[in-house]
Amino acid sequence: METVDPDARIADLVGLLHVLNHLFDDRTDLFELEKEMEVDIDDLMPIVYTAANLGFVGTDQGDIWITDKGKTFLVSGPKIRKSILKASLITMEPFVTALRLVKFDLDDIMEELEKNGIQKYNNPSGLHNLEITLIEWGVYSGLIKKDDDGFQALA
Numbered sequence: 484m485e486t487v488d489p490d491a492r493i494a495d496l497v498g499l500l501h502v503l504n505h506l507f508d509d510r511t512d513l514f515e516l517e518k519e520m521e522v523d524i525d526d527l528m529p530i531v532y533t534a535a536n537l538g539f540v541g542t543d544q545g546d547i548w549i550t551d552k553g554k555t556f557l558v559s560g561p562k563i564r565k566s567i568l569k570a571s572l573i574t575m576e577p578f579v580t581a582l583r584l585v586k587f588d589l590d591d592i593m594e595e596l597e598k599n600g601i602q603k604y605n606n607p608s609g610l611h612n613l614e615i616t617l618i619e620w621g622v623y624s625g626l627i628k629k630d631d632d633g634f635q636a637l638a
Contacts, residue, residue, distance in 0.1 A: 485536040486576040486603045487620055488529035489612035493568075495530040500539060500557045503549040510548035537571040569624040573638060576601050577613060578620075581627055581636050588633035589614055 498520070503509060506519060513531070517524050531547060534540040539553035549557070556567050572578045580595045581587065587595075589610050596604060596613075604613045617634060621627035627636050 484576050484579065484599070484601065485574070486601060487536075487572070487578070487616050488533045489603055489609075489616050490526075490529035491533035492530070493619055493623060496534055496537075496539065497557070499530050499534055500549055500553050503540065503547065504554060504557055509554075510546060513542075513545050513547055516547060536575060537568075539571075565624050568620070569626045569638070572620060572624055572626055577604070577616060578626055581617065581621065581634065582638055585636050586633065587635075592617075592634070 499516075502516065502520060503511065507516070511519075513524070513527075517527055520527065531540065531542065534553070535542050537552075539550060539556055541548050541550055552567070552571075556564055559567065573582060576599075577592060577596055580592055580599065580601070584591060584595060593604060593610060593613060604610070604616075606612075617627060618629060621634075622629055626638055627634050629635075
């Protein structure tokens with residue numbers, strides 16, 4: 484199961500798509516992208532993997548390119564971006580599990596993710612990273628909401 488990388492942020496996604504679309508005419512080598520963005524490859528890869536899993540970029544043999552879906556996301560306003568993101572996240576963890584649980588707290592979803600073999604959040608900062616991922620990607624897209632009682636899937 485594909486997973487949103489805990490080190491990937493929506494701002495990184497927008498930046499990646501912008502650079503690919505405007506500076507590289509949609510396609511480049513990952514090494515050139517790394518140089519242009521002035522980041523270490525280890526810091527770049529979480530958003531590359533997440534963007535690829537969402538269908539916003541394609542990768543092959545060290546090349547990366549923006550897809551039509553990525554271009555649509557990039558040129559859209561906030562409402563359309565959220566809709567595209569929401570539709571893309573429903574097939575990725577931790578959101579598949581969140582949708583199945585409907586109402587949950589961090590311990591509930593962590594336990595379910597571990598039962599299902601999802602190890603991305605199984606580390607000392609795992610609960611914090613999971614919470615950030617759920618809020619940044621899930622709440623932003625409208626896929627889930629958070630309140631004092633925990634989280635609730637909305638789709």
